[in-house]
Amino acid sequence: MRLSEFRRACVEEFGAEYSGVLLRDHWIAAIGGTPNEALERGLPAREVWQALCADLQVPLERRHGRGLRDAK
DSSP states (O other): OOHHHHHHHHHHHHOHHHHHHHHHHOOBGGGTBOHHHHHHTTOOHHHHHHHHHHHTTOOGGGTTOTTOSSOO
């Protein structure tokens, strides 16, 4: 998952305004910080997306990332 795909999936799943807040402020134990912090540390966007979806209980059928080309 590219970073641009990650950001697009966040906007499509959570909305433009709320996704910005989530990426900046939502602390996720599984990744040891916020999504932005994890990305800055070099954690792959796919892992951050999966952790965010799990933490916010996004239904499994949407965890592949809305707006992505495929479920890879």
